[in-house]
Amino acid sequence: MLNNAGVGSPLVPLEETDEADYDRLMGINLKGVWLCMRESLKIMSPAGSGHIINMASALSKTTFPGAGLYVASKYAVGGLTRNTAVEYGDSGIRINAICPGFIETPLLRESVPEEDRAHLASRHPMNRLGTPEDVAKAAMWLASDASSFVTGMLFSVDGGWTAI
Numbered sequence: 001m002l003n004n005a006g007v008g009s010p011l012v013p014l015e016e017t018d019e020a021d022y023d024r025l026m027g028i029n030l031k032g033v034w035l036c037m038r039e040s041l042k043i044m045s046p047a048g049s050g051h052i053i054n055m056a057s058a059l060s061k062t063t064f065p066g067a068g069l070y071v072a073s074k075y076a077v078g079g080l081t082r083n084t085a086v087e088y089g090d091s092g093i094r095i096n097a098i099c100p101g102f103i104e105t106p107l108l109r110e111s112v113p114e115e116d117r118a119h120l121a122s123r124h125p126m127n128r129l130g131t132p133e134d135v136a137k138a139a140m141w142l143a144s145d146a147s148s149f150v151t152g153m154l155f156s157v158d159g160g161w162t163a164i
Contacts, residue, residue, distance in 0.1 A: 082154070
């Protein structure tokens with residue numbers, strides 16, 4: 001099962017956020033993941049096998065000024081992933097998260113001007129933004145038997161962005 005839903009938020013100082021912002025981000029980014037995991041585990045547990053891959057974010061591992069609520073929601077996804085992986089470690093169910101960095105998607109192209117995208121790319125050790133294919137390949141690997149001894153990991157697909 002691949003949990004791939006989430007929303008962002010405008011970059012604003014925490015004092016400018018309100019409960020509606022909090023409820024929206026936590027409701028989609030965390031509660032949505034929790035609900036899907038819970039229902040999937042009800043099926044996977046009796047079967048004694050399964051894979052859950054949660055889509056977290058590079059911001060599950062670092063910070064970004066003005067993105068406090070988003071960062072908190074993605075840190076929570078990381079914590080839920082790791083804790084649940086430990087709970088189900090001997091059940092045949094593997095649970096991991098992918099933490100994509102800046103990925104060249106239509107949404108990014110619409111919301112970030114070309115010159116800003118070029119600047120973002122230059123801040124990555126690999127000197128480029130990621131592609132949807134980069135993320136898909138990571139998901140395919142995590143879902144495959146090649147990763148049979150991998151669980152509880154927050155798997156960065158960010159061109160080294162969180163390493164600096």
